[in-house]
Amino acid sequence: MRSGLHEECGVFGILGSDKASWDTYLGLYALQHRGQESAGIASFDGKKIHTYKRLGLVGDVFGDPDIFDLLPGKIAIGHNRYSTTGATTITNAQPLTVTFKEGWMSAAHNGNLINASSLRKGMESDGSIFSTTSDSEVVLHLIAKSQKATFEEKIVDALSKVKGAYSLLFLYDGKLYAIRDPHGIRPLSLGRKGDIWAVASESCAFDILEIEYQRTVMPGEFLVLEEGKQPSSSFPFPKPKHYAGCVFEYIYFSRPDSFVFGKAVDLVRRKMGRQLAREAPVHDADAVIAVPDSSNTAALGYANILKKPFELGLIRNHYIGRTFIKPVQGERDFGARIKYNAVPGILKNKKIVVVDDSIVRGTTSRKLIRMIRDAGAKEIHFRVASPPIISSCFYGVDTPRREKLIASQKSIEQIKEYLEVDSLAYLSLKGMQGIEELREIGLCMACFNGIYPVE
Amino acid sequence: MRSGLHEECGVFGILGSDKASWDTYLGLYALQHRGQESAGIASFDGKKIHTYKRLGLVGDVFGDPDIFDLLPGKIAIGHNRYSTTGATTITNAQPLTVTFKEGWMSAAHNGNLINASSLRKGMESDGSIFSTTSDSEVVLHLIAKSQKATFEEKIVDALSKVKGAYSLLFLYDGKLYAIRDPHGIRPLSLGRKGDIWAVASESCAFDILEIEYQRTVMPGEFLVLEEGKQPSSSFPFPKPKHYAGCVFEYIYFSRPDSFVFGKAVDLVRRKMGRQLAREAPVHDADAVIAVPDSSNTAALGYANILKKPFELGLIRNHYIGRTFIKPVQGERDFGARIKYNAVPGILKNKKIVVVDDSIVRGTTSRKLIRMIRDAGAKEIHFRVASPPIISSCFYGVDTPRREKLIASQKSIEQIKEYLEVDSLAYLSLKGMQGIEELREIGLCMACFNGIYPVE
């Protein structure tokens, strides 16, 4: 359960489908967990790019079937966005579609450029204007300004100037371009069904369309998709010393049914729970419970190693509705109680292991634990299936400032006291790094160890 | 996972709270799973009854905090409704508020009267008109026509004429009246926090308000709640031979964190899974998976007995949104894929036990199984944590007609073939009846055995 840690978006692109915008809609629907603020689709009809985006959930934004008539063409890209700022606004919704000297282009971006601000300042000095505060607009400016001949070269030229994390999709003149940053920080996968090719942040977007998952797009790989052709692949930038896929994709962001960075999320997440059990067992526990739904897999792994019963001790309410109003004051633990309820029949007089995927600020964990205690748990042993978060992220994860990260301010013992649990343990960094699948990839663990892949 | 079996409503009432309508809103929110078509609240301000009801989810219907200013008073009742008919209409939304010779009264009803239609015809013959097609209006007519002196007596007089299932709440002149039918078909629980008293279909509605669950309201029990007094309890009708609580509350309708008929849903549901494991084990299964979320508990019980790993092999998408549009044609298994996705990492080349809570028509189960098969499962053993449904319900559960119930038309072997599974087993009726908690209550199992408690 997270409050204070958010991924910023999901991207999806498809080529060769007779109902490209409809397929993109379903792809975005499957990626809804990556961003709930706005949703948008851009399609190319052979002449121009059509764009439709609104604030809201995918299912609501595209709730009128007539919208798809406004998005014709066999090629489309889409984007779900999570707001990182308090202000909810349509301005930064994506895809971002503009005209430039060669006509129309559109971009959908997952990630965060760390030099966007200085690039922007530089271009403003040269007389450019910016309509949004999104990094993607910086990239579009760079492409438009590139002196290179082809759009493909312009993209490479533009991205050679940026630093940071990106999985970027572009739509231009009948082709779909997809590229991951050289460190491979944000994920992107490739799928196929006959002559239809698709790219998506996670492979679960393919499943809903019965598109077959092919493989991960590689760090630094640049794919050009064109109808009637095999995808062309190239690696325009030098290979960095280390790859740096965001480990939080495995811990929390991605759906367990997805492949991300080429590995099954479910499997990795399970192994984290198992390793945690090995490192910090609670041998005489009566039950292991998860904070649903994000911690279910790790909790299962934990319970499995210790041969303890996995139980559904917390029930999550899924019917929150769009305009649910929360009390502004006074009601203790209210936020947690709106989302969860503890099950006394499971918890009463029991020694409980609660497995959560991570702790950010600790405020919601504390409320949850109080609910579990109120439901009668005799002992609560809190286990976190990832290491303590001690550093903020600069690559697209909306972490709070360092001072708000409980693990950067308190010792484990102090956190244990703050949470009012009987014991507390995190998965060790070493334990996490030891997971075979993760070793094969090359991951960024800056939030745990402060080592940033991009200077 | 159900398509074709629905409970019709949730009711909530509260007395003595300074923010009675707000509390009712939260109570209804926790009962949202019992009905998503409409939500409504009626409150009494000392003089008259105010009513607000609309089509939609609780959080959306009451999305504007100003609404609560329109619902003043320290006593309120509320209602969530599930539409049993195709037509979505506000006419039948509850609470139903009317004036009669003594002033204002309002009712919220969970259940179904089997003689409503004949009572209605009789009253129409005498010149009455009906504005809705809801059973509750029949009851309000009967109360208004009663010659008895007090409102309490009028209720008893009215209900002495009806047959069927009801958990009914009434608001009248500063008192909250709550009554269950003598057979106790639909549930109702009593809660308390200091001077505040509340009644609700399930106890989870108390938890969100930190109201303490007291006990079930008994079959046939008539509670009168009045500010500053202890609830008065009476049993105005003769005790029937058998109680007949709806067993489907334990199988599917209620949230696992609730107490229903005085028993923890979670516990009973678990025992069903355990008994199923004893009756129909799959000894060499690689994993047990549930159809989330309703079958999770039973699947856990099943896995637990057989010491097999419980796995999250199906992922449920919870972001469907209000206006999600579905394809009208052609896409195979689409409905299932919108709600669920199978996790290949868990299923591939595995011998899988799938536990579902029940099968109604079988159409969705078939789609789900196909998804699991497509994800690579080697063998699929389908286990149903309740007996075959062979009869329709007349007490408020929206079952399809008998001919649509797959188990009334096909043998187990035929169902197995239809579902394309490697083996199929249901929990035996006897096995279910043997669960200790259920033996203590007295339940209606007409859907399984055709024996109806009310003639």
Added chain:
Amino acid sequence: MRSGLHEECGVFGILGSDKASWDTYLGLYALQHRGQESAGIASFDGKKIHTYKRLGLVGDVFGDPDIFDLLPGKIAIGHNRYSTTGATTITNAQPLTVTFKEGWMSAAHNGNLINASSLRKGMESDGSIFSTTSDSEVVLHLIAKSQKATFEEKIVDALSKVKGAYSLLFLYDGKLYAIRDPHGIRPLSLGRKGDIWAVASESCAFDILEIEYQRTVMPGEFLVLEEGKQPSSSFPFPKPKHYAGCVFEYIYFSRPDSFVFGKAVDLVRRKMGRQLAREAPVHDADAVIAVPDSSNTAALGYANILKKPFELGLIRNHYIGRTFIKPVQGERDFGARIKYNAVPGILKNKKIVVVDDSIVRGTTSRKLIRMIRDAGAKEIHFRVASPPIISSCFYGVDTPRREKLIASQKSIEQIKEYLEVDSLAYLSLKGMQGIEELREIGLCMACFNGIYPVE
């Protein structure tokens, strides 16, 4: 310009049209000026009555063409409602559809029953319940209770018990019933196009459908319309000494392009202006202006007699929008300025006659006059094309209580001072009564002379 005087509704019914509900929608649209709070349509498909009603303007309530699929059948009635109470609520929206011993019936009512409350109390004593506070529900109860054999007789039986104003439409079993009260207080007209028959509060509802206006329905006349037959007409009640059509239909309520009570509104309204000019001329006026749009016709008549130029000295803003928010405090004359603006080019240094159709409270007139003064008018002579309103209405017009009627509290001289005009004159009651068309009808002028047609 009126604030504080409102007609309560418009009714429309049609029979024999293949798109009866669509036609009713357009008819209601043309009658929108008679009520803007809610709109509704009920149609009969040969078996049952379908009803759709919502708060809002006709064009918004029926803004989705799919709605008409929910309203099948060749016969329909519709209703626009103006809220007479502050609370905006759907409960009292019409048509009111109920079931009774003979099946489905629906009613749409324009008018006000003066003994509704006592009838209601009587029926409540006998055990009836009421779901709305509308008079129509009383009538439906009376019909349902009637022992007469046919629906036609039941209507007559029911209406024999009520006193007051009504133009009532009923839908029952393939027939459309229309009846006006014996005094003929509220209007109703009959139209025809081939085999299609229609009734409407005003004939402008026929024009939009190219239905030909036939004649007024007579006071006390009871029409039964049935497909394939000529309308049957009867007069079930004794003829009263005097007819009493509401004179305000000619002064303000009806559209000038309508026939009402068999006379062209435009013509009568014009004659009021002319008579006013004869009675209270301003011989050296520079211009005559109206308070648009309701006073335009009378002002033209006034200007015409005096051979003075009619000018557009006030401009009305028609784009108010549904949710226009008004300042809650402080801004002087704001309400008037939102609706009107004065034209300095016409008014500056001029001696102006302002013709208004009536004065209720006088507050808005005062604000308007101040605007005209601010725009530079040298002299303002206020002329009112109807007599002083001294009594409240009990037949469906939402007049304020007597104490709020400026003419019941102040002398003409005092009103002149309050309004800050250079002179003030009303049309005399005698002058109004002298208009030939009005003499032919028999009108209620109780608001001017306190003589009520129904005791």
Added chain:
Amino acid sequence: MRSGLHEECGVFGILGSDKASWDTYLGLYALQHRGQESAGIASFDGKKIHTYKRLGLVGDVFGDPDIFDLLPGKIAIGHNRYSTTGATTITNAQPLTVTFKEGWMSAAHNGNLINASSLRKGMESDGSIFSTTSDSEVVLHLIAKSQKATFEEKIVDALSKVKGAYSLLFLYDGKLYAIRDPHGIRPLSLGRKGDIWAVASESCAFDILEIEYQRTVMPGEFLVLEEGKQPSSSFPFPKPKHYAGCVFEYIYFSRPDSFVFGKAVDLVRRKMGRQLAREAPVHDADAVIAVPDSSNTAALGYANILKKPFELGLIRNHYIGRTFIKPVQGERDFGARIKYNAVPGILKNKKIVVVDDSIVRGTTSRKLIRMIRDAGAKEIHFRVASPPIISSCFYGVDTPRREKLIASQKSIEQIKEYLEVDSLAYLSLKGMQGIEELREIGLCMACFNGIYPVE
């Protein structure tokens, strides 16, 4: 009555008001007739510019009072937009707010740049991107690229490169900048109330705020408004040979209660009607009617000269509602009948002069005339209070292509036959040019004579 001729927007700006965004809302409300597609406001709070814009009417876009909390500051600009393209989209809504090297700026534009496309192409060649298709974005680019030192100089530098029509407002760092193009094609007026200064397309926007109209902003005049200072005025561009205010502001676009180009619209429009009467009288006409509301003033002028009665022979329905659905097929003259109804009492057996402000395609006029004929008019003499439109507009008026302009394709005699009228006459160009007020201004009459002020 116009279908096919539209002005594109209204602009409003205010400085020095404690409720600048609220005032802008009311100003836009008064300018609603200039554009109904979208409305927007940008305000400057001392640090940054806040922008809120949506599709819809002003009253609906700003229907929630909380919006004004999102628009703080004492200085604001606003914009109403009329869509010139079929596609309704938020992309081009204004004000357009961007960041550039000096920080935030925002613009609101009424007009049309004829070299926008080539400027845009040039900037695209240099690597610029465009997020909208609006001319304003071109201007903002030019400002951002300007090497001049001050914002004021940058504006002048930028506008020195553009050709066409503009009344432009800019918000930048605490100042409000307002400038009209040198030919003065689109209007702009200056108002004041104490220390508050305002600019608006028409003076009616001042009246609603009780701001006093000061004067027209002159062609080519550049006003800089700053709190606590008098407006600074300059004329940065050479004076052209002729001024060229759009004559259609007087014929149709502006509200009659406004001052535009320093003259009262009402007065000019009246004189057009008078001149038309002198040129093309119908001596034995029974009545003169207008096509409401836009032709009322001209019709009055016409009737006045001929001493014929002005009558309200057509009634306009003002309650159309946001989502009014029109029949897609088949119903003859439907569009006209939804908006207008003819009054038989006035028209029957009469010789009628119908005065309209202009004819574009002629299709709606034809429908209206048929309605008047159906209402019984014996003779219909159509008089148009402006000359035949023979050329399209390039300065911001949405005229159809030349081939669709009936007067460019048919002779007067042919138009008369097409419209099925007994006689037809237009105001002569010479007659219009002879109106004293118009002679004083310098106007563009390109739509009548094909002489364009800007090459």
